Amino acid sequence: MSLRWQTGCAGKATVFSVLLILSGCAAPPEAKIGVRLAQADLAYGPAALDHAVSEFLGPSASGGGGGSSGGSKKSGSDKKKASADIDYREIAGQEVALVVGMAQPLAEGWYLDGTLRLGQGEVDYVLPAGSLRVPLGAATVVFDEEVTLQARTRFLEAEVLAFRQFALPVPGVLELGAGGGVRRTHSRLKVSTDIFLPIEIDSRFQQTQTYGAIQARYSLPRLPLRGFAEGRYYGRDAAGIRGGVEMVLPLKARRP
Numbered sequence: 001m002s003l004r005w006q007t008g009c010a011g012k013a014t015v016f017s018v019l020l021i022l023s024g025c026a027a028p029p030e031a032k033i034g035v036r037l038a039q040a041d042l043a044y045g046p047a048a049l050d051h052a053v054s055e056f057l058g059p060s061a062s063g064g065g066g067g068s069s070g071g072s073k074k075s076g077s078d079k080k081k082a083s084a085d086i087d088y089r090e091i092a093g094q095e096v097a098l099v100v101g102m103a104q105p106l107a108e109g110w111y112l113d114g115t116l117r118l119g120q121g122e123v124d125y126v127l128p129a130g131s132l133r134v135p136l137g138a139a140t141v142v143f144d145e146e147v148t149l150q151a152r153t154r155f156l157e158a159e160v161l162a163f164r165q166f167a168l169p170v171p172g173v174l175e176l177g178a179g180g181g182v183r184r185t186h187s188r189l190k191v192s193t194d195i196f197l198p199i200e201i202d203s204r205f206q207q208t209q210t211y212g213a214i215q216a217r218y219s220l221p222r223l224p225l226r227g228f229a230e231g232r233y234y235g236r237d238a239a240g241i242r243g244g245v246e247m248v249l250p251l252k253a254r255r256p
Contacts, residue, residue, distance in 0.1 A: 029102040031251035034224070038244025040093030040121045043209055043234045044153065044185040052189045052203035095121030095153070099246065109165045113177065116158050123151040143193060150190040157183040161215060175217040182210045209234050224249050 097119025104112040127147040133140050159181030166174045184206070191201040211234045219226035229243040 029104045032099070032101050032103065032248050033251055034099040034246055034248035036097045036099050036117065036119070036244060036246045038095055038097075038228075039242035040091075040095045040123050040153075041155075041183070041232065041242065042091060042093070042123070042240060043183070043211070043232065043238040044187050044205075044207060045091075045151070046237055047207055048151065048187045048189045048203070048205045049149075049191075051205045052191055052201050055203050056191075056199065056201045091123055091125045093121060093123030093125075093151070095119050095155075097155075099248065106162070111163055111165075113161045113163055113179075114159070115161075116156070118156050119154070121151075121153045121155070123149070123153075125149045125151075145193055147191060147193045150192075151187055153185055153187045155183055155185045157181055159213065161213065163217075172218055172220045175219075176215075177217070178212075178214045180210065180212045182208065184208045209238070 097117040099115060099117050101113065101115035104114070106112055125148075127149060129145050130142055132143040132147050159179065161177040161179035163175045163177035166176070168174055185208075187205050187207075189201070189203050189205065191199065191203075193199055211232045213230055213232045215228055215230040217226050217228045224247050225245060226248065227243070227245050229241070231239070231241045233239045
């Protein structure tokens with residue numbers, strides 16, 4: 001069974017689960033709509049940077065900028081590979097998304113949350129001097145200067161999480177959940193430097209990634225605003241922790 005087949009099936013299963021919840025196939029679900037503001041999900045970064053550097057080097061050179069991820073192509077072992085020392089934990093960015101979904105009650109204190117998100121994000125990061133190395137023929141050029149990375153993304157993701165609610169001794173509700181999802185990202189990455197060896201890369205890339213997730217939510221009574229912290233695991237080369245806030249409003253069906 002190939003990895004591509006497994007990834008495709010996992011993504012289709014997640015989308016099917018969300019649509020199943022949205023269709024209200026069991027007990028009456030609770031519809032929601034809202035807006036999410038969060039730290040940027042950077043899982044698209046390694047493959048997008050790989051693609052940008054390979055476009056810059058051309059087909060005769062190997063592409064690789066910061067690791068591998070879904071959608072990138074690996075070159076033969078006999079070719080040199082461009083590389084960059086990037087600690088994605090140090091990169092600051094944000095994303096905003098429109099949220100629609102359903103919360104399906106399962107048992108007392110438990111519910112299944114199916115969500116679709118459509119949004120966009122942006123990241124600006126300065127790569128420290130000496131971090132980017134690019135092969136040129138038999139030699140390797142080390143950029144002894146800062147390199148600016150600018151990323152703009154548009155994404156669509158479907159997610160299903162099972163949550164358990166916990167009462168607290170203080171006002172508010174804590175919810176802990178786990179599950180997974182699939183994310184489709186269209187990214188535009190600009191790489192530039194103009195000190196020693198000027199370069200200007202403007203690259204576009206698309207990729208679909210599946211992920212596992214754990215999440216904690218905290219909300220106050222009678223307020224539509226809640227905070228969350230989550231960890232996502234896209235595979236060996238992409239994982240991260242981030243936080244944000246959501247404003248979620250219930251959608252009540254009109255009675256005849």
